[in-house]
Amino acid sequence: MSDSDANLHELNHQNIWAGFKQLVPISLFVAVFGLAFGLAATQVGLDNPSIIAMSAFVFAGASQFAALELWGAQIAIIPLAMTVFAINARHLLMGATLYPWLCHLPPVKRYGVMLFVTDANWAMSMQAFNRIEPAMGLLFGGGIAIWLFWILGTWLGIYFGSAIQDPVSLGLDMVMGCFLLAMVLGGEKNLRIIIIWIVAAVASLLAYWYLPANSHVVIGALAGGILGAVWMGKSSDG
Amino acid sequence: MVETTGFGVLIIVLVMAIVTLITRWGGVYVMSYVPISYRVKQFISAMSGSVLIALLAPLALSGDNGARLALLTTAITILLIKKPLPAIALGILAAALYRQI
Numbered sequence: 267m268s269d270s271d272a273n274l275h276e277l278n279h280q281n282i283w284a285g286f287k288q289l290v291p292i293s294l295f296v297a298v299f300g301l302a303f304g305l306a307a308t309q310v311g312l313d314n315p316s317i318i319a320m321s322a323f324v325f326a327g328a329s330q331f332a333a334l335e336l337w338g339a340q341i342a343i344i345p346l347a348m349t350v351f352a353i354n355a356r357h358l359l360m361g362a363t364l365y366p367w368l369c370h371l372p373p374v375k376r377y378g379v380m381l382f383v384t385d386a387n388w389a390m391s392m393q394a395f396n397r398i399e400p401a402m403g404l405l406f407g408g409g410i411a412i413w414l415f416w417i418l419g420t421w422l423g424i425y426f427g428s429a430i431q432d433p434v435s436l437g438l439d440m441v442m443g444c445f446l447l448a449m450v451l452g453g454e455k456n457l458r459i460i461i462i463w464i465v466a467a468v469a470s471l472l473a474y475w476y477l478p479a480n481s482h483v484v485i486g487a488l489a490g491g492i493l494g495a496v497w498m499g500k501s502s503d504g
Numbered sequence: 505m506v507e508t509t510g511f512g513v514l515i516i517v518l519v520m521a522i523v524t525l526i527t528r529w530g531g532v533y534v535m536s537y538v539p540i541s542y543r544v545k546q547f548i549s550a551m552s553g554s555v556l557i558a559l560l561a562p563l564a565l566s567g568d569n570g571a572r573l574a575l576l577t578t579a580i581t582i583l584l585i586k587k588p589l590p591a592i593a594l595g596i597l598a599a600a601l602y603r604q605i
Binding site (some may be wrong): 280292296298312316317319320323324325328329330331333337338339340341342343346347350351352353354355356357358359360361362363365367368369374376377380382383400412423434435436437438439440441443444445446447448449452453459462463465466467470471474482483484485487488489490491492493494495498501 | 505506507508512513514515516517518519521523524525526527528529530531532533534535536538542543544545546547548549550551552553554555556557558559560561562563564565566570571574575578579582585586587589590592595596597598599600601604
């Protein structure tokens, strides 16, 4: 690591605040997503403190929506944990890709910053790091902005979501679906990835039709992941 | 099985929080000891996209035409202009408009 690289990890009040402000526009959409979550969670019968606690402590929207899909009088905890792990497994790779910059921070800061990592602030700070710009403030301050707006949105969904008479007629049931689709299609695409997606989709649908309820996410994710490990892409895109 | 009332909900939130924390910390922790092999990286990378596809496939097949139109609109928009926020907004709008008629 050269000196210029070593400075990229700098984390101080100024760059945290700058990162916070930079992520506020995106956070407004995060709040709408949070509103949809808060509303959906009240509709499956979660009590209000639990909904806020879930958004504050789990802070991973797609897995929170998936938990609602599994909701009933009882929940099988192992399939729930596996579903949450599979949906959030991308954080493992995000953490690994940030390691070259995070390794300069003491462990407390290193793991503290990771508490606030989401797709949006990770993607933006990786772009900045790759341009040799300091982005630790963007990662941490931006993550705090997203976290606060996620909780705010959830709260709005709980208390004002019911003012929306028919969320389905306004398309609000599609917020998560459209968000996830935008995330997946916004990433890298090539023939190998598309075939992996087709295999994942087919495996997921077969599990959805023929296997126990809610196994389709884990089955589809594993099918795609295993194919990706067996049929590896070119090392240049890794 | 855990009841989804009272204390049970706390356990569910706690389990979800811990599993998510493992994913947020795990990659950094592992990297501090062993570099993630290229094969593992490919597995995680393929799985992270596949999990979203696995969530979406039944939604697209079992949903109504409004749901399908929303996903199609989002897909076309993101492929054309590569900006997620307008793509999401247009997808929701498409579902809303379709369901008004």
